[in-house]
Amino acid sequence: MKNLHSKILFNRPVNDRYWKMAVDAAALEEPVSPGQFFHIRCSDNWKNLLRRPFSIYHFDRRTRILEFLYLVKGPGTQALTGRKPGETLDMIGPLGKPFTLPAGDAPILLVARGVGVATLHALARSAAADGSRTVAIVSARRREDLLAVDDLKQSGAAVYAVTDEDGTSAVDQVKRLAEKLIENDGFSAVYTCGSRRLAKLIQNLAVSRNLYGEIAMEARMACGLGDCYACACPVRRERGIEMARICCEGPVFPLRQAVLS
Ligand SMILES: Cc1cc2nc3c(=O)[nH]c(=O)nc-3n(C[C@H](O)[C@H](O)[C@H](O)COP(=O)(O)OP(=O)(O)OC[C@H]3O[C@@H](n4cnc5c(N)ncnc54)[C@H](O)[C@@H]3O)c2cc1C
Ligand code: FES
Known part of the structure; x- marks a missing residue:
């Protein structure tokens, strides 16, 4: 896991609700695996102080280009749509279990x-x-x-x-x-x-x-690093139902462990 300041290569709408963004992740040294995510500072506005988690949509190992597909939901993702090619994106990752x-x-x-x-x-x-x-x-x-x-x-x-x-x-x-x-x-x-x-x-x-x-699994996150427990959700373990932090014990879990009702 690393704090990267990656150059935005493109950031464009796919339709009226979804956007796609690509960044240059050449500085990323460790492997990136499907299921992992990056915790992204959507803007410098203090109102969007908390980072937002986004899954890896695609990582090209040869070009080191990392892509995200995102749904515009609230202030964080709305602010993300304003980010322009050439700007720097502050991201922490890759995070979580793949x-x-x-x-x-x-x-x-x-x-x-x-x-x-x-x-x-x-x-x-x-x-x-x-x-x-x-x-x-x-x-x-x-x-x-x-x-x-x-x-x-x-x-x-x-x-x-x-x-x-x-x-x-x-x-x-x-x-x-x-x-x-x-x-x-x-x-x-x-x-x-x-x-x-x-x-x-x-x-x-x-x-x-x-x-x-x-x-x-998805949960609203704050730190994204396992420290704050904002993302804790119940999962079924051998000893019974326990709380697990989606950011570091997940987001990927065996399906049988998911508590869905
Ligand atoms: C591990 C992980 C990976 C994710 N990957 C992607 C991705 O690849 N693409 C993408 O578009 N989104 C992804 N999300 C969801 C994304 O992080 C949220 O949509 C984003 O944080 C919303 O921020 P906002 O400020 O735009 O909206 P907010 O104002 O924070 O939220 C808008 C609405 O969405 C709800 N909401 C916010 N976050 C979540 C969440 N995590 N789960 C369920 N409901 C939520 C809120 O309750 C509110 O009603 C992922 C979430 C997690 C936990
Ligand atoms: S978001 Fe802080 S522990 Fe998961």
């Missing part, structure tokens, strides 16, 4: 909703580099919010896009689709991010089929 990919080349299943696709996109790229096939169910409110679908397809993933707009994203519809894919594809693992309802569904499917799964 995803683990099972040994072998059996396919993996990703189930993402909304901006949850950002962290799973990085995983799909990593799985492709390891020679594993990825099948992704990507859920969004609107067709135009299916942002990473083209990038996922480019990395070789088979993508099933479902939206509220098309009436294809209800939990029971995704359940039928996921069941069919699990039966046909022989996945080695399943990964989810972005929706508690979908995570609960995937957790139930994984447990009933003895399929290994992981979840990237």
Whole structure:
């Protein structure tokens, strides 16, 4: 983990709600893994004093370019949209525990909703580099919010896009689709991010089929470094339910440990 001051290469809207940003992360010496995140100072305005966490969308090891995909939600992300190419971005990272990919080349299943696709996109790229096939169910409110679908397809993933707009994203519809894919594809693992309802569904499917799964959990963060406990959430451990800090004990947890109800 390092405090980097990285040059912004581009920062542009993808649609009316989402933006993509790339920074030059040449100064980053340690490896960056899917599931990890950077804690970013969105602006110098004192009102946005606290950093905001953003998952790695893509890290190109050759060019050292790091990309983020972000949803404009409140003052922090709004301020981030004002950052210009050539400016310096203050980031701490990489932080948190990454995803683990099972040994072998059996396919993996990703189930993402909304901006949850950002962290799973990085995983799909990593799985492709390891020679594993990825099948992704990507859920969004609107067709135009299916942002990473083209990038996922480019990395070789088979993508099933479902939206509220098309009436294809209800939990029971995704359940039928996921069941069919699990039966046909022989996945080695399943990964989810972005929706508690979908995570609960995937957790139930994984447990009933003895399929290994992981979840990237979200919580509001302050320090991002394990010191303040602002991000603590309940997780199911061997001794029972315990509080875990998402920033340093997660954000990735085994799916069976997630407390989703
Ligand atoms: C490990 C991690 C990785 C993340 N990766 C990404 C990413 O790649 N792209 C992206 O767009 N967002 C990501 N997020 C969420 C992002 O950090 C928040 O959307 C951002 O901090 C909101 O800041 P804001 O000032 O714009 O809005 P705020 O004013 O802080 O929040 C606006 C609204 O969003 C809710 N909110 C804020 N933060 C969270 C959160 N963490 N979880 C759930 N609800 C929240 C608030 O309750 C409020 O209603 C990630 C969060 C975590 C914990
Ligand atoms: S944000 Fe401070 S402990 Fe996680």
